Amino acid sequence: xxxxxxxxxxxxxxxxxxxxxxxxxxxxxxxxxxxxxxxxxxxxxxxxxxxxxxxxxxxxxxxxxxxxxxxxxxxxxxxxxxxxxxxxxxxxxxxxxxxxxxxxxxxxxxxxxxxxxxxxxxxxxxxxxxxx
Amino acid sequence: xxxxxxxxxxxxxxxxxxxxxxxxxxxxxxxxxxxxxxxxxxxxxxxxxxxxxxxxxxxxxxxxxxxxxxxxxxxxxxxxxxxxxxxxxxxxxxxxxxxxxxxxxxxxxxxxxxxxxxxxxxxxxxxxxxxxxxxxxxxxxx
Numbered sequence: 001x002x003x004x005x006x007x008x009x010x011x012x013x014x015x016x017x018x019x020x021x022x023x024x025x026x027x028x029x030x031x032x033x034x035x036x037x038x039x040x041x042x043x044x045x046x047x048x049x050x051x052x053x054x055x056x057x058x059x060x061x062x063x064x065x066x067x068x069x070x071x072x073x074x075x076x077x078x079x080x081x082x083x084x085x086x087x088x089x090x091x092x093x094x095x096x097x098x099x100x101x102x103x104x105x106x107x108x109x110x111x112x113x114x115x116x117x118x119x120x121x122x123x124x125x126x127x128x129x130x131x132x
Numbered sequence: 133x134x135x136x137x138x139x140x141x142x143x144x145x146x147x148x149x150x151x152x153x154x155x156x157x158x159x160x161x162x163x164x165x166x167x168x169x170x171x172x173x174x175x176x177x178x179x180x181x182x183x184x185x186x187x188x189x190x191x192x193x194x195x196x197x198x199x200x201x202x203x204x205x206x207x208x209x210x211x212x213x214x215x216x217x218x219x220x221x222x223x224x225x226x227x228x229x230x231x232x233x234x235x236x237x238x239x240x241x242x243x244x245x246x247x248x249x250x251x252x253x254x255x256x257x258x259x260x261x262x263x264x265x266x267x268x269x270x271x272x273x274x
Contacts, residue, residue, distance in 0.1 A: 009224055009225060009226050010170065029224040029225050030222055030224055030225075031212070031220070031222055031223055031224060031225050032220070032221035032222040033214050033218045033219070033220055033221065034218065034219045034221055035214075035215050035217065035218045035219075036217070039221075042188075042212060042225070044187040044188065044225060044252075045187065045252070046185040046186065046187040046251060046252035046253045047185070047251055047252065047253045048251060049251055075176045075177065075178070076174035076175060076176040076179075076181050077174065077175050077176070078172060078173075078174055079173045079174060079175040080171075080172065080173040081172045081173075082170035082171055082172060083170035083171075083172060083185055107251075109186075109187060109188055109189060109190065109191075109249075109251070109252045110185070110186070110187030110188065110251045110252015110253065111187050111188040111252065
């Protein structure tokens with residue numbers, strides 16, 4: 001990791017499926033770190049409040065959805081644009097089982113941190129093979 | 133993309149313009165955001181607003197300075213602290229220092245600037261000074 005930001009990663013809109021409202025859905029940039037205690041994900045979702053995030057874990061697929069409200073200031077016309085506004089959605093297939101009740105999520109300055117502690121049951125059990 | 137046959141022969145470039153417009157729309161929906169942070173600029177009669185996406189930046193780490201008509205937005209995005217022995221699976225986000233200079237359409241005094249930071253989105257509103265506003269001239273009856 002460099003000290004100066006020479007390049008800028010940018011969020012990209014997802015291709016399909018389309019939204020019914022016609023708005024764009026962006027794929028949030030994500031960092032994923034694994035420790036012995038579990039996995040944490042950090043997703044960049046600027047403009048999303050903590051109440052507007054949906055996280056679901058079903059069949060090992062973790063889906064994160066964030067809704068934004070447009071920040072269009074009143075009596076202003078957009079003169080120049082480098083980024084678009086829209087909802088965020090991204091899904092990850094987890095390599096192991098996690099307990100959905102123990103997932104913790106925290107929103108801070110537009111970055112959502114999702115922590116999945118490793119489930120006790122998911123720790124490998126060794127099965128002894130008996131000789132016939 | 134369907135290009136209609138123009139019946140108006142007086143403007144032979146109408147079709148070409150229409151094609152270029154469609155080309156721009158489909159391939160370049162936004163100005164190329166190569167710099168961090170990406171900014172949107174909004175223009176109003178009384179003020180100019182600048183919004184920037186700065187997820188993961190602490191408000192205390194953002195510095196906004198104005199010198200005549202140049203607004204500079206600088207700061208640092210610190211990398212998250214991870215425990216030792218952690219394995220990175222994905223590293224899409226970028227961290228470090230950033231700086232951007234934006235030229236305003238008018239020279240603004242520091243007291244006319246208001247900045248707000250919510251959910252990783254910075255919004256700066258720069259008020260237009262009185263002397264820059266258009267003056268209405270009344271027409272006297274002769």
